[in-house]
Amino acid sequence: MSKNGSISASVIKRLPRYYRFLGELKKNGVERISSRELSEKMKLTASQIRQDLNCFGGFGQQGYGYHVESLHSEIGKILGVERHFRTILIGAGNLGKAIALHINFETRGCKLMGIFDAKPSLTGEQVGGIAIRHTDELEDFCRENSPVVAVLCIPKANTQAIAEKLVSLGIKAFWNFSHYDLSIDYEDIVVENVHLGDSLLTLTYGANIITSGEEEDQT
Amino acid sequence: MSKNGSISASVIKRLPRYYRFLGELKKNGVERISSRELSEKMKLTASQIRQDLNCFGGFGQQGYGYHVESLHSEIGKILGVERHFRTILIGAGNLGKAIALHINFETRGCKLMGIFDAKPSLTGEQVGGIAIRHTDELEDFCRENSPVVAVLCIPKANTQAIAEKLVSLGIKAFWNFSHYDLSIDYEDIVVENVHLGDSLLTLTYGANIITSGEEEDQT
DNA sequence: TAGATTGTTAATCGATTAACAATC
DNA sequence: TAGATTGTTAATCGATTAACAATC
Numbered sequence: 269m270s271k272n273g274s275i276s277a278s279v280i281k282r283l284p285r286y287y288r289f290l291g292e293l294k295k296n297g298v299e300r301i302s303s304r305e306l307s308e309k310m311k312l313t314a315s316q317i318r319q320d321l322n323c324f325g326g327f328g329q330q331g332y333g334y335h336v337e338s339l340h341s342e343i344g345k346i347l348g349v350e351r352h353f354r355t356i357l358i359g360a361g362n363l364g365k366a367i368a369l370h371i372n373f374e375t376r377g378c379k380l381m382g383i384f385d386a387k388p389s390l391t392g393e394q395v396g397g398i399a400i401r402h403t404d405e406l407e408d409f410c411r412e413n414s415p416v417v418a419v420l421c422i423p424k425a426n427t428q429a430i431a432e433k434l435v436s437l438g439i440k441a442f443w444n445f446s447h448y449d450l451s452i453d454y455e456d457i458v459v460e461n462v463h464l465g466d467s468l469l470t471l472t473y474g475a476n477i478i479t480s481g482e483e484e485d486q487t
Numbered sequence: 488m489s490k491n492g493s494i495s496a497s498v499i500k501r502l503p504r505y506y507r508f509l510g511e512l513k514k515n516g517v518e519r520i521s522s523r524e525l526s527e528k529m530k531l532t533a534s535q536i537r538q539d540l541n542c543f544g545g546f547g548q549q550g551y552g553y554h555v556e557s558l559h560s561e562i563g564k565i566l567g568v569e570r571h572f573r574t575i576l577i578g579a580g581n582l583g584k585a586i587a588l589h590i591n592f593e594t595r596g597c598k599l600m601g602i603f604d605a606k607p608s609l610t611g612e613q614v615g616g617i618a619i620r621h622t623d624e625l626e627d628f629c630r631e632n633s634p635v636v637a638v639l640c641i642p643k644a645n646t647q648a649i650a651e652k653l654v655s656l657g658i659k660a661f662w663n664f665s666h667y668d669l670s671i672d673y674e675d676i677v678v679e680n681v682h683l684g685d686s687l688l689t690l691t692y693g694a695n696i697i698t699s700g701e702e703e704d705q706t
Numbered sequence: 707t708a709g710a711t712t713g714t715t716a717a718t719c720g721a722t723t724a725a726c727a728a729t730c
Numbered sequence: 731t732a733g734a735t736t737g738t739t740a741a742t743c744g745a746t747t748a749a750c751a752a753t754c
Contacts, residue, residue, distance in 0.1 A: 276744080276745075278744090278745065278746095279745095280689060280692055281689060283688070283689075283692065284682070284684070284685035284686075284688035284689060285668075285682075285685060287688065288666075288682075288684075288685070302710085302711060302712085303711075303712075304711080311670075311671055313746075313747060313748090314711095314747095315746070315747050315748065315749095316745090316746065316747075318711095318712065318713065318714085319713090319714090319745090319746075319747085321713095322712090322713060322714075326712080326713060328711075328712050328713080329711085329712070329753090329754060330710075330711055330712040330713080330752070330753045330754045331709070331710045331711050331712075331753070331754040332710080332711070332712085332754065333710085333711065333712080334712090346692070347688050347691055347692045347695070348691045348692055348694065348695030349688070349691070351691065351694075351695060353691065353694055353698075361589070362584065362585040362588045362589050363585045363589045365581065365585070366581040366582045366584070366585035366586075367585075367683075369581045370580070370581050370582045370683075371683060371684065371687060372684070373687070376684060376687045376688050376691050377688075377691040377694075377695065378687065378691060416694060416698065417690070417691075417694060440694060440697055440698060441690055441693060441694040441697070442690075443686070443687060443690050447507075449504075451530075452530055458690060458693035458694055458696075458697055460686055460687070460689055460690040460693070462681075462683070462686055463503070463504075464586075464589075464590060464681070465503070465507075465590065465591070465595060466503035466504060466507070467503075467662070467679055467681055468590060468592070468595045468597065468662060468679070469502070469503035469506065469566050469568070469595050469596075470499060470500060470502075470503060470679055471636070471660055471661075471662050471677060471679040472566055472567045472568070472570065472572065472595050472596040472597060472636075473499055473502065473565070473566045473567055474660060474677035474679070475567065475570075475572055475596075475635060475636060475659060475660040475677055476566065476567030476570060476596065477677075478659055478660070478677055479572075479635065479659060495720080495721075497720090497721065497722095498721095521734085521735060521736085522735075522736075523735080532722075532723060532724090533723095533735095534722070534723050534724065534725095535721090535722065535723075537735090537736065537737065537738085538721090538722075538723085538737090538738085540737095541736090541737060541738075545736080545737060547735075547736050547737080548729090548730060548735085548736070549728070549729045549730045549734075549735055549736040549737080550729070550730040550733070550734045550735050550736075551730065551734080551735070551736085552734085552735065552736080553736090709754105710753100710754090711752105711753090711754085712751105712752085712753080712754085713750105713751095713752080713753095714749100714750090714751090714752095715748105715749085715750085715751095716747105716748085716749080716750100717746105717747080717748070717749090718745100718746080718747070718748085719744105719745085719746070719747080720743105720744090720745080720746085721742100721743085721744080721745090722741105722742080722743070722744085723740105723741080723742070723743080724739105724740085724741070724742085725738100725739085725740080725741090726737105726738090726739085726740100727736105727737095727738090727739095728735105728736085728737080728738095729734100729735090729736080729737095730733105730734090730735085730736085
């Protein structure tokens with residue numbers, strides 16, 4: 269199954285974007301595309317695209333380019349889009365609920381099966397067809413359903429303890445929206461940290477640079 | 488004001504994280520820290536920390552290390568934390584509301600002043616003390632308040648058109664949660680794309696690698 | 707066959723790490 | 731002064747780009 273062997277993080281980070289653009293092309297009925305054409309659309313170099321794709325195998329054909337539909341499906345397979353990773357979400361606050369409702373887990377290889385919150389007043393509330401459970405039920409739920417992926421939408425302070433517990437209950441991958449850098453503690457577990465605050469700060473830096481000199485903020 | 492001159496994106500992306508860790512240390516009453524100590528906490532090399540910081544100036548002192556409080560505040564200044572960029576949010580769906588409620592804009596140099604949605608049924612609804620306005624009011628609002636930053640929580644299809652309009656109304660920076668790669672069209676405008684779907688796919692890739700061979704998913 | 711475009715190797719560029727002289 | 735740790739230069743490493751032979 270392709271020449272695997274640990275692909276660099278830079279390449280992996282680009283895969284979802286390739287997948288997205290190819291999905292779009294497919295939707296628009298485009299049958300074939302060359303690395304040069306795709307590079308123009310994606311604002312990358314054609315070299316990089318060919319280099320990236322060849323980490324996984326020769327998907328193209330000399331003189332022709334790439335077949336959009338099969339390349340799309342190949343990248344999907346590499347990403348694991350056809351999997352059904354049993355997924356739970358912890359923390360049904362504003363963000364947790366929004367993630368549960370807004371993200372299409374199914375098209376990304378995940379199946380959201382349970383939502384948990386420590387706040388008793390939320391227990392029973394429906395979010396996108398799933399009833400919120402109290403955190404006390406977490407252990408039983410995990411034993412019965414053995415989820416693999418956990419989405420953490422909880423406060424920073426609780427993250428380490430809950431993550432530890434979840435690891436002991438068999439969780440292998442964390443999508444971590446808390447303000448805590450999980451990767452630091454569990455190296456053998458997959459962690460994707462989403463630091464929305466850091467992202468906004470990066471934007472603020474850019475805005476600060478762009479507007480510096482020009483005008484001062486008048487609060 | 489320091490040796491500026493366009494810092495590499497890799498360095499900038501790390502600044503919010505430095506800021507976060509230093510804030511934590513400060514909160515815990517730590518007065519000084521050496522690059523080596525900080526590197527252990529952050530899982531970086533001490534070299535990288537010194538290299539990164541010296542892009543902006545010599546904040547340390549030989550034989551002593553860095554004064555936590557002043558380094559924290561220096562990085563804050565670099566990021567623009569003390570600014571008050573007038574900010575609007577477009578799209579008050581699940582995600583838009585969650586962002587408005589969940590993110591502390593003030594501590595990140597932004598001031599959320601208006602929330603807009605095209606859906607008339609939402610007009611008037613309060614989100615974190617701000618009443619949702621109809622998108623029709625956008626132009627008037629911008630002329631009166633001249634916002635600089637726009638948070639986009641809108642569907643992919645509308646993004647380009649709305650972004651174009653917002654640029655014409657003076658917006659300089661976009662925090663873009665839509666599924667559309669904005670950077671492509673406006674190179675002179677600051678854009679921070681947050682692709683939550685791509686982030687989840689990256690996690691799925693990791694989960695796929697880690698669990699491959701082991702067990703197959705039984706849906 | 708001729709033209710196009712890949713897969714892949716080699717060259718370049720940038721980012722990270724190591725080393726050490728400067729200095730608090 | 732001696733010890734520690736920076737700021738900074740040099741060495742290494744990895745990622746991106748360019749080039750081109752292979753081949754459809």
